Amino acid sequence: MGADFALDRGAILAIAGPNGAGKSTLMRLLAGTVAPTSGSITLDGQQLSEIKLDERARQIAFVSQNEVPDGRLQVRDYVELGQMPIWHEYSRDDHKNALDQVLKLAQLEDKADFPIACLSGGERQRAHIARALAQRPRLLLLDEPTNHLDPEAKGRILSLISTLGVTIIMILHDLVLIPEFASHVALMKNGRVSQFGLTDDVLTSQAVRSTFGVDYLLLPHGSRCVPVLDIRKTPVPLGRNQDK
Numbered sequence: 001m002g003a004d005f006a007l008d009r010g011a012i013l014a015i016a017g018p019n020g021a022g023k024s025t026l027m028r029l030l031a032g033t034v035a036p037t038s039g040s041i042t043l044d045g046q047q048l049s050e051i052k053l054d055e056r057a058r059q060i061a062f063v064s065q066n067e068v069p070d071g072r073l074q075v076r077d078y079v080e081l082g083q084m085p086i087w088h089e090y091s092r093d094d095h096k097n098a099l100d101q102v103l104k105l106a107q108l109e110d111k112a113d114f115p116i117a118c119l120s121g122g123e124r125q126r127a128h129i130a131r132a133l134a135q136r137p138r139l140l141l142l143d144e145p146t147n148h149l150d151p152e153a154k155g156r157i158l159s160l161i162s163t164l165g166v167t168i169i170m171i172l173h174d175l176v177l178i179p180e181f182a183s184h185v186a187l188m189k190n191g192r193v194s195q196f197g198l199t200d201d202v203l204t205s206q207a208v209r210s211t212f213g214v215d216y217l218l219l220p221h222g223s224r225c226v227p228v229l230d231i232r233k234t235p236v237p238l239g240r241n242q243d244k
Protein backbone atom coordinates (compact mmCIF):
# COMPACT_ATOMS: atom_id res chain seq x y z
CA MET A 1 0.00 0.00 0.00
CA GLY A 2 1.38 3.41 -0.96
CA ALA A 3 -0.52 6.55 -0.13
CA ASP A 4 0.68 10.04 0.69
CA PHE A 5 -1.92 12.77 0.87
CA ALA A 6 -3.46 15.30 3.24
CA LEU A 7 -7.07 16.40 3.26
CA ASP A 8 -8.41 19.66 4.70
CA ARG A 9 -11.26 19.56 7.18
CA GLY A 10 -14.65 19.68 5.42
CA ALA A 11 -13.33 18.30 2.14
CA ILE A 12 -15.04 15.42 0.37
CA LEU A 13 -12.63 12.91 -1.07
CA ALA A 14 -13.69 10.23 -3.54
CA ILE A 15 -11.37 7.23 -3.84
CA ALA A 16 -11.61 5.48 -7.18
CA GLY A 17 -9.66 2.71 -8.84
CA PRO A 18 -10.06 -0.68 -10.48
CA ASN A 19 -11.14 -3.79 -8.54
CA GLY A 20 -8.37 -4.94 -6.24
CA ALA A 21 -6.55 -1.57 -6.38
CA GLY A 22 -6.56 -1.32 -2.58
CA LYS A 23 -9.43 1.09 -1.95
CA SER A 24 -11.09 -0.92 0.85
CA THR A 25 -7.71 -1.63 2.39
CA LEU A 26 -6.99 2.11 2.48
CA MET A 27 -10.40 2.68 4.06
CA ARG A 28 -9.69 0.11 6.78
CA LEU A 29 -6.36 1.83 7.47
CA LEU A 30 -8.08 5.22 7.74
CA ALA A 31 -10.74 3.75 10.03
CA GLY A 32 -8.01 2.24 12.19
CA THR A 33 -9.40 -1.29 11.91
CA VAL A 34 -6.01 -2.36 10.54
CA ALA A 35 -2.67 -0.74 11.28
CA PRO A 36 -0.13 0.31 8.64
CA THR A 37 3.05 -1.78 8.53
CA SER A 38 4.96 1.42 7.80
CA GLY A 39 4.19 5.12 7.71
CA SER A 40 1.54 6.88 9.76
CA ILE A 41 -1.94 8.34 9.59
CA THR A 42 -2.82 11.52 11.46
CA LEU A 43 -6.17 13.06 12.32
CA ASP A 44 -6.02 16.77 13.17
CA GLY A 45 -2.30 16.39 13.77
CA GLN A 46 -2.62 13.41 16.11
CA GLN A 47 -1.38 9.95 15.17
CA LEU A 48 -4.39 7.71 14.65
CA SER A 49 -2.66 4.89 16.51
CA GLU A 50 -2.32 7.14 19.57
CA ILE A 51 -5.98 8.13 19.71
CA LYS A 52 -7.77 5.97 22.28
CA LEU A 53 -10.42 3.64 20.88
CA ASP A 54 -13.35 5.41 22.56
CA GLU A 55 -12.10 8.78 21.31
CA ARG A 56 -11.59 7.35 17.83
CA ALA A 57 -15.16 6.04 17.91
CA ARG A 58 -16.36 9.56 18.68
CA GLN A 59 -14.45 11.10 15.82
CA ILE A 60 -14.63 8.58 12.98
CA ALA A 61 -17.70 6.84 11.60
CA PHE A 62 -17.15 4.04 9.11
CA VAL A 63 -19.73 2.39 6.90
CA SER A 64 -18.07 -0.64 5.34
CA GLN A 65 -19.34 -2.76 2.47
CA ASN A 66 -20.06 -5.60 4.86
CA GLU A 67 -22.44 -4.18 7.42
CA VAL A 68 -24.51 -7.09 8.71
CA PRO A 69 -26.65 -5.84 11.59
CA ASP A 70 -29.00 -8.18 13.44
CA GLY A 71 -32.01 -8.24 11.11
CA ARG A 72 -34.38 -8.29 14.09
CA LEU A 73 -33.26 -4.82 15.21
CA GLN A 74 -35.73 -2.08 14.46
CA VAL A 75 -34.40 0.66 12.20
CA ARG A 76 -34.69 3.29 14.93
CA ASP A 77 -32.75 1.15 17.42
CA TYR A 78 -30.10 0.34 14.85
CA VAL A 79 -29.58 4.00 13.92
CA GLU A 80 -29.53 4.89 17.62
CA LEU A 81 -26.53 2.59 18.09
CA GLY A 82 -24.54 5.26 16.24
CA GLN A 83 -25.06 7.53 19.23
CA MET A 84 -23.39 5.16 21.68
CA PRO A 85 -19.89 6.72 21.53
CA ILE A 86 -21.33 10.19 22.18
CA TRP A 87 -24.11 9.14 24.56
CA HIS A 88 -22.81 11.09 27.56
CA GLU A 89 -22.10 14.26 25.58
CA TYR A 90 -25.74 15.19 24.98
CA SER A 91 -29.03 15.12 26.84
CA ARG A 92 -31.64 12.42 26.20
CA ASP A 93 -33.89 14.97 24.44
CA ASP A 94 -31.01 16.12 22.30
CA HIS A 95 -30.33 12.53 21.24
CA LYS A 96 -33.98 11.91 20.47
CA ASN A 97 -34.18 15.04 18.30
CA ALA A 98 -30.95 14.15 16.51
CA LEU A 99 -32.23 10.62 15.91
CA ASP A 100 -35.47 11.93 14.42
CA GLN A 101 -33.45 14.28 12.27
CA VAL A 102 -31.13 11.64 10.78
CA LEU A 103 -34.06 9.28 10.17
CA LYS A 104 -35.70 12.13 8.29
CA LEU A 105 -32.53 12.99 6.37
CA ALA A 106 -32.18 9.35 5.32
CA GLN A 107 -35.90 9.25 4.49
CA LEU A 108 -36.49 6.37 6.86
CA GLU A 109 -39.14 7.94 9.09
CA ASP A 110 -41.81 5.63 7.69
CA LYS A 111 -39.61 2.60 8.28
CA ALA A 112 -38.38 3.51 11.76
CA ASP A 113 -40.33 0.68 13.39
CA PHE A 114 -39.47 -1.93 10.75
CA PRO A 115 -36.96 -4.68 11.50
CA ILE A 116 -33.78 -4.20 9.44
CA ALA A 117 -34.44 -7.57 7.76
CA CYS A 118 -37.55 -6.11 6.13
CA LEU A 119 -35.73 -3.24 4.39
CA SER A 120 -34.78 -3.23 0.73
CA GLY A 121 -31.07 -3.10 -0.17
CA GLY A 122 -31.27 0.64 -0.78
CA GLU A 123 -33.17 1.32 2.44
CA ARG A 124 -30.64 -0.74 4.36
CA GLN A 125 -27.81 1.29 2.86
CA ARG A 126 -29.56 4.46 3.97
CA ALA A 127 -29.94 2.97 7.48
CA HIS A 128 -26.16 2.31 7.64
CA ILE A 129 -25.46 5.89 6.63
CA ALA A 130 -28.06 7.20 9.10
CA ARG A 131 -26.36 5.21 11.88
CA ALA A 132 -23.02 6.79 10.92
CA LEU A 133 -24.57 10.28 10.87
CA ALA A 134 -26.14 9.70 14.29
CA GLN A 135 -22.61 9.45 15.61
CA ARG A 136 -21.97 13.12 14.61
CA PRO A 137 -18.49 12.20 13.39
CA ARG A 138 -15.74 14.59 12.37
CA LEU A 139 -14.61 12.13 9.72
CA LEU A 140 -17.10 9.99 7.83
CA LEU A 141 -15.71 7.01 5.92
CA LEU A 142 -18.02 5.39 3.40
CA ASP A 143 -17.14 2.30 1.39
CA GLU A 144 -19.38 2.47 -1.69
CA PRO A 145 -22.26 4.51 -0.21
CA THR A 146 -24.24 4.27 -3.47
CA ASN A 147 -24.26 0.46 -3.51
CA HIS A 148 -27.76 -0.95 -4.07
CA LEU A 149 -29.20 2.49 -4.77
CA ASP A 150 -31.21 3.41 -7.85
CA PRO A 151 -30.06 6.53 -9.79
CA GLU A 152 -32.46 8.88 -8.03
CA ALA A 153 -31.53 7.50 -4.60
CA LYS A 154 -27.83 7.80 -5.46
CA GLY A 155 -28.30 11.48 -6.21
CA ARG A 156 -30.31 11.95 -3.04
CA ILE A 157 -27.86 10.23 -0.70
CA LEU A 158 -24.82 11.95 -2.24
CA SER A 159 -26.56 15.33 -2.10
CA LEU A 160 -27.30 14.68 1.55
CA ILE A 161 -23.74 13.59 2.27
CA SER A 162 -22.22 16.55 0.47
CA THR A 163 -24.13 19.11 2.51
CA LEU A 164 -23.27 17.72 5.96
CA GLY A 165 -20.19 19.87 6.43
CA VAL A 166 -18.09 17.01 7.84
CA THR A 167 -14.94 15.64 6.27
CA ILE A 168 -15.86 12.68 4.09
CA ILE A 169 -13.77 10.01 2.45
CA MET A 170 -15.75 7.65 0.28
CA ILE A 171 -15.09 4.97 -2.27
CA LEU A 172 -17.06 5.67 -5.42
CA HIS A 173 -16.97 3.24 -8.32
CA ASP A 174 -19.31 5.38 -10.33
CA LEU A 175 -16.86 7.88 -11.83
CA VAL A 176 -19.55 10.08 -13.34
CA LEU A 177 -20.85 10.92 -9.86
CA ILE A 178 -17.52 12.22 -8.64
CA PRO A 179 -17.39 15.70 -10.26
CA GLU A 180 -20.78 16.60 -8.82
CA PHE A 181 -20.21 15.37 -5.27
CA ALA A 182 -16.50 15.26 -4.40
CA SER A 183 -14.11 18.18 -3.96
CA HIS A 184 -11.07 15.90 -4.16
CA VAL A 185 -10.18 12.62 -5.85
CA ALA A 186 -7.60 9.95 -5.13
CA LEU A 187 -7.05 7.53 -8.00
CA MET A 188 -5.64 4.17 -6.94
CA LYS A 189 -3.90 1.51 -8.95
CA ASN A 190 -1.94 -1.56 -7.86
CA GLY A 191 -2.12 -0.72 -4.17
CA ARG A 192 -0.98 2.88 -4.58
CA VAL A 193 -2.62 6.29 -4.73
CA SER A 194 -1.34 7.29 -8.17
CA GLN A 195 -2.99 10.70 -8.26
CA PHE A 196 -4.53 12.96 -5.62
CA GLY A 197 -5.91 16.48 -5.83
CA LEU A 198 -8.88 18.66 -6.66
CA THR A 199 -11.46 16.75 -8.69
CA ASP A 200 -11.25 18.98 -11.76
CA ASP A 201 -7.46 18.69 -11.81
CA VAL A 202 -7.27 14.93 -11.30
CA LEU A 203 -10.28 13.44 -13.04
CA THR A 204 -9.20 13.96 -16.63
CA SER A 205 -9.76 11.75 -19.69
CA GLN A 206 -6.09 10.86 -19.65
CA ALA A 207 -6.05 9.90 -15.96
CA VAL A 208 -9.20 7.78 -16.30
CA ARG A 209 -7.84 6.04 -19.36
CA SER A 210 -4.53 5.20 -17.69
CA THR A 211 -6.24 4.04 -14.48
CA PHE A 212 -9.25 2.17 -15.84
CA GLY A 213 -8.56 1.73 -19.57
CA VAL A 214 -11.85 3.36 -20.56
CA ASP A 215 -12.77 6.67 -22.18
CA TYR A 216 -14.07 9.48 -19.97
CA LEU A 217 -15.63 12.45 -21.67
CA LEU A 218 -17.25 15.71 -20.60
CA LEU A 219 -20.16 16.40 -22.91
CA PRO A 220 -22.08 19.68 -23.09
CA HIS A 221 -25.58 19.32 -21.66
CA GLY A 222 -27.62 22.50 -21.42
CA SER A 223 -25.57 25.10 -19.60
CA ARG A 224 -23.04 22.62 -18.18
CA CYS A 225 -20.87 19.64 -19.07
CA VAL A 226 -21.77 16.16 -17.86
CA PRO A 227 -19.28 13.31 -17.52
CA VAL A 228 -19.82 10.23 -19.67
CA LEU A 229 -17.96 6.91 -19.68
CA ASP A 230 -17.48 4.89 -22.84
CA ILE A 231 -16.79 1.42 -21.48
CA ARG A 232 -17.13 -0.58 -24.71
CA LYS A 233 -14.14 -2.77 -25.43
CA THR A 234 -15.16 -4.14 -28.84
CA PRO A 235 -17.36 -1.64 -30.63
CA VAL A 236 -19.76 -4.02 -32.41
CA PRO A 237 -22.93 -2.11 -33.39
CA LEU A 238 -25.97 -3.47 -31.54
CA GLY A 239 -28.39 -5.39 -33.77
CA ARG A 240 -25.88 -6.01 -36.56
CA ASN A 241 -26.86 -9.06 -38.56
CA GLN A 242 -23.73 -11.25 -38.61
CA ASP A 243 -24.98 -13.28 -41.62
CA LYS A 244 -25.20 -10.37 -44.04
Ligand SMILES: Nc1ncnc2c1ncn2[C@@H]1O[C@H](COP(=O)(O)OP(=O)(O)OP(=O)(O)O)[C@@H](O)[C@H]1O
Nearest residue numbers: 017018019020021022023024025026171173188191
Ligand atom coordinates in the same frame (compact mmCIF):
# COMPACT_ATOMS: atom_id res chain seq x y z
N1 LIG B 1 -7.03 -9.59 4.53
C1 LIG B 1 -6.38 -9.70 3.37
N2 LIG B 1 -5.36 -10.56 3.24
C2 LIG B 1 -4.68 -10.67 2.08
N3 LIG B 1 -4.95 -9.95 0.99
C3 LIG B 1 -5.97 -9.08 1.06
C4 LIG B 1 -6.74 -8.90 2.24
N4 LIG B 1 -7.68 -7.95 2.00
C5 LIG B 1 -7.50 -7.58 0.73
N5 LIG B 1 -6.48 -8.24 0.17
C6 LIG B 1 -5.99 -8.10 -1.21
O1 LIG B 1 -5.55 -6.76 -1.37
C7 LIG B 1 -5.90 -6.31 -2.67
C8 LIG B 1 -6.74 -5.04 -2.53
O2 LIG B 1 -7.99 -5.39 -1.97
P1 LIG B 1 -9.10 -4.29 -1.66
O3 LIG B 1 -10.28 -4.98 -1.11
O4 LIG B 1 -8.50 -3.20 -0.84
O5 LIG B 1 -9.37 -3.75 -3.14
P2 LIG B 1 -10.49 -2.77 -3.66
O6 LIG B 1 -9.80 -1.72 -4.47
O7 LIG B 1 -11.35 -2.29 -2.54
O8 LIG B 1 -11.30 -3.75 -4.62
P3 LIG B 1 -12.84 -3.78 -5.07
O9 LIG B 1 -13.06 -2.60 -5.95
O10 LIG B 1 -12.89 -5.06 -5.84
O11 LIG B 1 -13.70 -3.81 -3.84
C9 LIG B 1 -6.66 -7.44 -3.36
O12 LIG B 1 -5.78 -8.10 -4.23
C10 LIG B 1 -7.11 -8.31 -2.22
O13 LIG B 1 -7.19 -9.66 -2.63
